[in-house]
Amino acid sequence: MAKKKASNQGSADSPAMQSLSSAQDRSAMQAPPAEIRYADELAILREADAHPRPDGWMLSPPSIVDFICGTGGEKVGAKKSSARAITEKFVGPRDIIQRCVVTLAGERGLMLVGEPGTAKSMLGELLAVAISGTGALAVQGTAGTTEDQIKYGWNYAMLLDRGPTPQALVPSPVMQAMRSGKIVRFEEVTRCLPEVQDALISILSERRMMIPELGDEDCSLFAAPGFSLIATANLRDRGVSEMSAALKRRFNFETIAPIADAGRECQLVSDRAAALLHESRSNKTIDKAMIELLVTVFRDLRSGRTDEGWQVDRPSTVMSTAEAVTVATAIMRESAFFPSGFDPVSRMPGHLLGVVMKDDEKDRQRLLGYWDGPVQRRSKTGGPLWKKLYDRRSVLDEAAIDSPIGQKD
DSSP states (O other): OOOOOOOOOOSTTSHHHHHHHHHOOGGGOSSOOHHHHTHHHHHHHHHHOOSOOOTTOSSOHHHHHHHHHOOTTOEEOSSGGGOEEOOOOSOSOHHHHHHHHHHHHTTSEEEEEESTTSSHHHHHHHHHHHHHSOOOOEEEOOTTOOHHHHSEEEOHHHHHHHOSOGGGEEEOHHHHHHHHTOEEEEETGGGSOHHHHTTHHHHHHHSEEEOGGGOSTTOEEEOOTTOEEEEEEEGGGTTTSOOOHHHHTTEEEEEOOOOOOHHHHHHHHHHHHHHHHHHTTOOOOOOHHHHHHHHHHHHHHHHTBOTTOOBOOOOSSOOOHHHHHHHHHHHHHHHHHSOTTOOHHHHHHHHHHHHHOSSOTHHHHHHHHHIIIIIHHHHHHSOHHHHHHHTTTHHHHHTTTTOOTTOOO
16 A cells, blocks of 8 residues: 555544534534534634644644643634634643643654543543544454454455455554544553554554555555554553553553542533533533532542541542533433422432442442541531431432342352
């Protein structure tokens, strides 16, 4: 396969974008991809972007950082009439995003690692969309992922009829990204078998994919300018399939930590829950006091220590910000569907059990220990919401009846 000259295909009107937008409008999508959700901001940034861009990139590095981190209320736009502030989409240090962008502009892959639920996948998608105009080129790593899904497969009917020809190839997302000079995402790379992971080594080091079945003349596909790879891995999954030292050397690692500031986490949970409720056509007002209570519980259980210095027995489940958003949205959606006499705090214990009790019966006891410790203490001095929350302790006891966790056939 001959080396192709790259074209700047990362624009908002690229074929990938056109196919997405023409297939169905945003209102008909349950979860619109980032290139559609933020199409207006991307267009404004692209129009106003006066900085130099690496070959194949839709935006310059400074504009990409602004797209992800926001402009802090400062309006951006080539025309004053259409200028607008760019919203913050990722809560975290700006210098981490800058390092990610610099890595992708070089000749190394980017590996985002961290606890589950720290928005690694979302950050990877945002980077891909800002650079290439689409985050659709992605591989989901599993124990069943094969090398064909990373490199290429074959249309076997055409292969039997004509033999190995370029037309019979079924390109993987990685091959498509190399051809078009785009970013490809590889989710949960450590869930793949080590020999499958190592298929990435030559791609990342040589920026070339060998296709020996096509013969000497067409056996190499060279990556077009703009191509790179963003991978994610959960810290708790390190034992699934450890990466080889050779593959690790092809990546720059960035650790994505939970949100450090409680106030910013509360704001993120509130904003994200409000957005999800709006998308489901609910105009229910977010209960800020309930959000603060919920985020405090999540932070206590996540860290194993309260702000007062009390020790907490952490559950085995990761109490992530993403899970907090899910619980907050579910509670507020329930209050919209069943408003009569609804008390959001009274629903919290049941939802917390749904988060905590994934596969270990002991996690219910850990949650009960938290209730009998920090929640009980705060119920006496921390205000009426903590008392109301403690009074619902019976929900945790009732959940022990007929619990399927830990049962054996």
